[in-house]
Structures are given as structure tokens and as C-alpha cells.
């Protein structure tokens with residue numbers, strides 16, 4: 001796999017105002033809010049926070065209705081949606097005119113068939129590869145990254161699933177021009193929905209200064 005350029009950083013599962021305001025002082029690219037009621041990171045109502053234009057506010061949905069997602073795009077002023085359930089390709093297509101980036105997540109295990117992604121290629125901006133789980137996400141478990149060596153498409157993807165200070169150091173070994181970003185979530189929390197900003201700063205240092213990216 002080829003070496004990638006600067007990696008985008010998405011920090012997900014944010015729900016506390018002060019914690020978000022602290023996070024927005026850090027050089028991140030995407031901030032994720034979980035709109036899945038079964039998640040311990042569920043965010044129910046908009047927060048009175050002004051986000052810089054450089055940070056894409058991303059709504060994470062699991063098998064939600066199109067109407068609810070469209071309402072959330074308006075109510076939360078979302079720049080991107082991350083569809084983290086079993087949404088079919090036509091569901092992604094329905095949001096093409098909505099002006100938001102579309103990230104389609106898939107739970108990956110050793111048996112995952114990459115052919116499943118083909119119908120989505122015209123309708124999504126990015127894929128996101130997480131560990132396969134019944135909870136859909138936020139498990140803190142990494143999948144076997146060797147599986148990515150078989151990924152057959154040009155579509156850029158985010159790497160997700162149990163990323164931590166420890167395994168971030170292993171990302172360069174899987175350097176891939178299609179790897180566009182990293183999604184940091186439960187391994188950077190003191191409790192679900194509350195991020196430890198000092199640990200995130202260490203992660204950003206690894207990502208930006210230890211040649212995980214070429215910047």
C-alpha cells in the first residue's frame with residue numbers, strides 16, 4: 001500500500017458542552033455526535049456552541065428514518081452524516097441532494113465481502129471501516145487491519161474501531177493512499193461521551209508528528 005498524505009481526524013461521541021469547547025481548541029477535522037438512542041453517547045438536543053467552519057459537524061445514525069435524519073441535518077446544522085447501520089445504497093442516494101457529506105460505515109470481520117460495497121460507490125463520499133458488532137459501533141475493539149490489504153476500490157475511507165494511543169502507532173504499517181482519516185472514540189474517554197483532552201492531544205501528536213501522516 002502507498003504512503004498516505006495528511007490524515008483527517010474525526011473525534012466522535014461528543015455530548016458535553018465544555019468538553020466540546022475544549023476539543024474545538026485542538027486541530028481536528030470532524031466532530032461526531034451520536035444520534036442513536038441505544039448508545040451511551042446519545043445526544044438528544046442541540047447544544048449552544050458555535051463551531052468553526054473548518055470542523056465538519058457529523059451526525060452518526062443507525063437505521064434511522066430518512067425523515068429523522070433530514071430533521072437532524074436542519075436542527076443540528078450538520079455538515080456530514082455517518083450511516084452506521086444496515087442502510088442500503090438507495091438510502092445513501094436519497095441524501096445526495098442534501099448538501100452533506102455521506103460517510104457509510106461497515107462493520108468488518110475476516111469474512112467481510114468487499115463486493116457488498118460496490119452498490120454504494122456512486123452515492124457516498126467516504127467509507128468508514130469499524131469492527132463488526134451487534135452494537136453497531138463504539139465497542140472499543142479493533143478489527144484485523146490486514147483485511148484492508150484486500151480492499152479493492154479507490155473510494156477513500158476512515159479507519160475506526162478501538163483506535164487508541166497504542167495502536168495508532170501501528171497505522172503507518174498499513175499506509176494506504178485511500179486511508180483518508182482516523183476516527184477516535186471510546187479509547188479516549190473517561191466515561192462514555194466525555195473525552196480526555198490530554199489523551200487526545202497525545203493522539204494528535206502521534207498522528208501529526210510521528211510520521212503516521214506525511215505532514
Ligand SMILES: O=C(O)c1ccccc1N[C@@H]1O[C@H](COP(=O)(O)O)[C@@H](O)[C@H]1O
Pocket residue numbers: 012013032034036039040041060062084128130135136137138139140141160161162163183184185186187
Ligand atoms: O459510539 C457509539 O456509541 C456508537 C454507537 C453506535 C454506532 C456507532 C457508534 N460510534 C462509532 O463507532 C466507531 C468506533 O468507535 P470505537 O473507537 O470502537 O469506540 C466510531 O466510528 C464511532 O463513530
